[in-house]
Amino acid sequence: MKGIEHDGRRILLVNLDGKLHAWDGTCTHEEADLSTGFLIGEEVTCPLHLSRFNLLTGEAVNPPAEKPLTKYNVKVENNEIFVELDQ
Numbered sequence: 001m002k003g004i005e006h007d008g009r010r011i012l013l014v015n016l017d018g019k020l021h022a023w024d025g026t027c028t029h030e031e032a033d034l035s036t037g038f039l040i041g042e043e044v045t046c047p048l049h050l051s052r053f054n055l056l057t058g059e060a061v062n063p064p065a066e067k068p069l070t071k072y073n074v075k076v077e078n079n080e081i082f083v084e085l086d087q
């Protein structure tokens, strides 16, 4: 799991079993940086109030967060990672 910032936007890049996923890296509860949280299995736990998000679906699976994370398309070409921010 790695946090990236681009144009003031946080992106959470996650490798789950060899497949890359890119999510908005800001918690939907009170804007904590999820890259400083904890990755366990397919879920990230927010470091601030411990909401958990499923990183296959983006769903908030544990309160206080209720809204899902925004997903970004990600691809790897020639060992470079590309994240499509505006979809």
Ligand code: FES
Pocket: 027, 028, 029, 030, 031, 032, 046, 047, 048, 049, 050, 051, 063, 064, 065
């Ligand atoms: S900021 Fe993430 S759960 Fe509150």
